[in-house]
Amino acid sequence: MFDDCIIMAGGSGTRLWPASTSRFPKQFLPGPGGKSFFLQALERGLALTPGNASAAPPGRVIVIAGKGHAAHAAAACAALPAEERGRILLLIEPLARNTAPAIACGTVFAELTRGERNILVLTSDHSIEPAGEFRAAAAAAAACSRENLVLFGIKPGRPETGYGYIEAAEAANRTEAAALYRVASFREKPERAEAERFLAAGNFYWNSGMFAFSSSFMREEFRRSAPEILRPFERLESPPEGAFTSLGGIRALENWPGLAGAYAEAEPISLDYAIAEKCRRTLMVAGSFRWLDAGSWDEYARLMDGAAGQGAAGVYAVPGGGSCFVDADIPVALCGVEDLIVVIRSGKNGPPAALIAKKGETQRVRDIVEQLRSAGREDLL
Numbered sequence: 001m002f003d004d005c006i007i008m009a010g011g012s013g014t015r016l017w018p019a020s021t022s023r024f025p026k027q028f029l030p031g032p033g034g035k036s037f038f039l040q041a042l043e044r045g046l047a048l049t050p051g052n053a054s055a056a057p058p059g060r061v062i063v064i065a066g067k068g069h070a071a072h073a074a075a076a077c078a079a080l081p082a083e084e085r086g087r088i089l090l091l092i093e094p095l096a097r098n099t100a101p102a103i104a105c106g107t108v109f110a111e112l113t114r115g116e117r118n119i120l121v122l123t124s125d126h127s128i129e130p131a132g133e134f135r136a137a138a139a140a141a142a143a144c145s146r147e148n149l150v151l152f153g154i155k156p157g158r159p160e161t162g163y164g165y166i167e168a169a170e171a172a173n174r175t176e177a178a179a180l181y182r183v184a185s186f187r188e189k190p191e192r193a194e195a196e197r198f199l200a201a202g203n204f205y206w207n208s209g210m211f212a213f214s215s216s217f218m219r220e221e222f223r224r225s226a227p228e229i230l231r232p233f234e235r236l237e238s239p240p241e242g243a244f245t246s247l248g249g250i251r252a253l254e255n256w257p258g259l260a261g262a263y264a265e266a267e268p269i270s271l272d273y274a275i276a277e278k279c280r281r282t283l284m285v286a287g288s289f290r291w292l293d294a295g296s297w298d299e300y301a302r303l304m305d306g307a308a309g310q311g312a313a314g315v316y317a318v319p320g321g322g323s324c325f326v327d328a329d330i331p332v333a334l335c336g337v338e339d340l341i342v343v344i345r346s347g348k349n350g351p352p353a354a355l356i357a358k359k360g361e362t363q364r365v366r367d368i369v370e371q372l373r374s375a376g377r378e379d380l381l
Helices: 037-047 067-077 099-114 131-143 192-201 215-225 227-234 259-265 297-303 362-374
Strands: 004-008 060-066 088-093 118-123 126-129 149-154 165-174 178-187 204-214 244-247 250-253 282-287 290-293 315-318 325-328 332-335 340-345 353-358
Touching: 004 037, 004 099, 037 060, 037 067, 037 118, 037 126, 037 131, 060 067, 060 099, 067 088, 067 244, 067 250, 088 099, 099 118, 099 215, 099 227, 099 259, 118 131, 118 215, 126 131, 131 149, 131 178, 131 204, 131 282, 149 165, 149 178, 149 215, 165 282, 192 204, 204 215, 204 290, 215 227, 227 259, 290 297, 297 325, 297 340, 297 362, 325 332, 332 340, 353 362
Parallel strands: 004 060, 004 118, 060 088, 088 250, 149 282, 315 332, 325 340
Antiparallel strands: 118 204, 126 290, 149 204, 165 178, 165 204, 178 282, 244 250, 340 353
16 A cells, blocks of 8 residues: 555654653553554554565555654564564664654655655654554555655544645545545644534544655655755665664664765754645545544543543542542542542652642643753753
8 A cells, every 4th residue: 555654753742741741751551452542553554554474575664763762662562573574774863853854854764775666654652543443544645645645634523723724626536445636734732713614514534643645755855845854854865774773673773974064954844844834736635534633731631531640559539539540650649529630640650749630621731741851850851
């Protein structure tokens, strides 16, 4: 279906603080069923790239992660069969530079090492199910990604203010599993009234942050709209064998000559701003799969269906307490409280910290994070 899949595994996910920090971001937290969001993304990427003997060469999953996250990514791969681990490459970023430089780097690497590629870009911190319906949408995207930038739009179920939106224009194609639309515009995270208008209009979709394209098409779009981002990576040569190492049994590109300088030169900007909003040929696939970005503790609690999260060491409540969501690695007792989000970390993946919030108010965790930064407490982030 796709020659390569790029999984973006950077970011700090501070909206799920204190469980998610720069040392241990939210993609490594457990999703439904106990698997981390990152491991679920790996399984999607592997399923959508050919790995059988008839593929020559077999498809790859290129994980782009920062130095501080590479060990977590490699450890997650240990849960996979050996033949699938062999199709994974960790491309270690020397600096965090947002999604446009990461995708430029991954695209250049893919072409340098194997020539023209049809590429799927996945996020590493979302929940997507069922797998079969997402595969059908990805197949629809693959069919037209050679000469288009294809985005995955999600039909909104509520007037969400925490997501960006894609405005769909006329239909370009339709299959049983997915509909393809031309893109009219991109909209930033809206105020409540505007989000309600988007929902009522019926042709606005949440922007999932996933893409499909051919490597040659994407390079041409970079040359047209953001040449200053692509240029440092185009100066790179194919990495020598000595640039690769093994990290937890996973092949990792850690010492690519010139990569640190390319990242230092590249502007930190998202692919949406740098390319997608200016692209000459953009389509959106609207699939029937369920998608959720656990961008707040309220969302995470809904996703986990009220179950205690990672490392729950026991919750004791009198009376009631059943409407509270607790994610803690120490025992927690609740007395006479309802509708709370309680998150406690005792220090395994960073300094000890606790969050207590009323349900419906957890988007304000971003304000707490800013207070911590202003107070010079980067150690807690």
